[in-house]
Amino acid sequence: MNRVAIYLLALGAFVVGTAEFIVSGVLEIISRDLNVSISLAGQLVTVYALSHAFGALVLVMLTAQFDRKKVLLYSMLVFIFGNIIAFFSFNFSMLMLSRIVLAMSGGLFFVVAISYAAQLALPAKRGGAIATVITGFTISLALGVPIGTLIAAYLDWRYIYLIIAAVTLINLILLNKFISELKGKKQISLKQQLLLMKDKKIISGLLMTIFWMLGYTMVFAYSAPLLSNLAGLSIEMISTALLVLGLSAFVGSRIGGYAVDKWGPVRTISISLIIHSTALFVITITATSTLGAFLTIMVWGVAAWTTTPANQYYLISLKPQSSDIVISFNTTLMNIGMTLGAALGGVVIQYSSVQNLGWIGGTFILLALVCSTFSFVSSKQSL
Template structure:
């Protein structure tokens, strides 16, 4: 794998850390700024709003910017947003800083996925995209627990200063390791918008919204589930979340080669497995070891959906995949919000702390149905991978050399 994928993974690690670490810092932030924890919880939503808004807008604005330069600019905005969060004098400015930090999230992963696919041979593109996503999953194992611990020891502002430094490191790595990649001719905003309207792209985005909402319906209330139902101590929550992150990392690791071999079957299988394991968690949550194993499996099968969904929208968008790729991350964050809301509604209705597992299973099942319908409508049967972004730059150089 090219070293450039390491630079993308470092950036993904920083993004994943800042996205999820706020959940562990909410009590400290609320106390420092003199607000309640539920009000401080809006800082999590503010980041998601930034992702949903920024993914299409920033990608559209930079559609003619060389991709290496675009990645560096996006990480610069990410660093500025986290620095603004660290220096925020009050709740309102911190809210604005979180929105600013979230703006480049979807655009970065959208452009980064296209770049990763360009760096390798067509039969290894899903593995390259999955390698970038590994940075996001590793953040849940190391970055989020370390950032939470640092925030409690030195104050929550120290955590965002460190994340800012990670952003600057990622900028340097992108500048040093990512090659200058030529833009495909004729790929303007019009082409990207037409690709986004493709039926298969729309169905892929809907699959992401419903399928991944199943994960977040459970993940959003995982801490309360394992303390109130499983009976674990509050101090164990960090390790439970780390187990979920380990599952995510395993899922991302195996999803790459599976997606390269059989994209739609990988997507169908992961969504079906997700719906089944979420139902199982409704029962295993009452038993410590069974609950811990199930949490790990949820992370694995849940994150196994991300690579095939990413490749699906990129393949369906053909020669103009950047905006569709970025919009996929808006879909993931809509899934975050929708899953958390529906899971919370089930709890508020008095159905118990395990009720989000059944809600999540239902959402994953809806995502599977949409994916199956999309597959039936895709008369080609298999995505034409070679049309995503043309041949990789390395292969183009070899071909040009051979023609001389």
């Protein structure tokens, strides 16, 4: 297994994740600087999610037959360009344009990077290789966003994007040196690609992704008011709790990679979803104390992100000859799940109570478990 290449792919996932999530940390600063409302500035998150979904689906389809190394490097080049646009964004429209460019190129890179990592590794190590790339993405939550927010406290927030561009350029040069060429797959027509979605085991596996991400995001997006209301945590303590969640996500993604190579994706996905749903069901009880809140967040973060590499591995195993397409659908639906989770969570808070987020989110995770179980059973029946 080419470890250096896989670690470089993980670094690429890290910068993509940092570019996506950093807006949440500097939203108020951007709002003041560009003279727009917080709600309008928040649309930078929504537009990114939708554009990322487009890049992960349509662009992957359009580039399926091209050499994967060239697609990977050109996507990084466009990503650097997007960061430069963000650096020179002196009005909201220009910043919004940069988000679209960053999301589409980042979405394409992420899908190709996961597929690349899987093919660079030996069959027995593919789960770990996929987990390594996903770990790079989760580390952006734990380290990239806090560091970027800290930089914004001392420098103009635009310099964050200049730094991301510089790191990406170095990574691009190293990837060009260390990864081998990988031929694109035979071009599949749009009709044939959509026919993949007629497979009930793939459909149910992708439905699992939507419900899993919806349940997770519903609570994650509103974790600050949830912890403030239930545990009475200060802003500093909430920031620490989110750091703990990010570190737990890192641990979870590593456990997921190890577990899928050791015990397979079926057991890993099932157990992680059961623990995930349990954590969300009890969080409104345990989060009434600081210690209870932190312990539950740790379990939640580990369980939630253990699912990710196992799910990616499972979906690839269903259609290995169309791995890029399947992963692109999965990445797209992850972003749709995030968008729906944030929107539905807002509705819950507006019309009921923030305390209801836990059990509603946990219910969606159980629906994800039902979908995954159906997919596993269908997969066995087709053998």
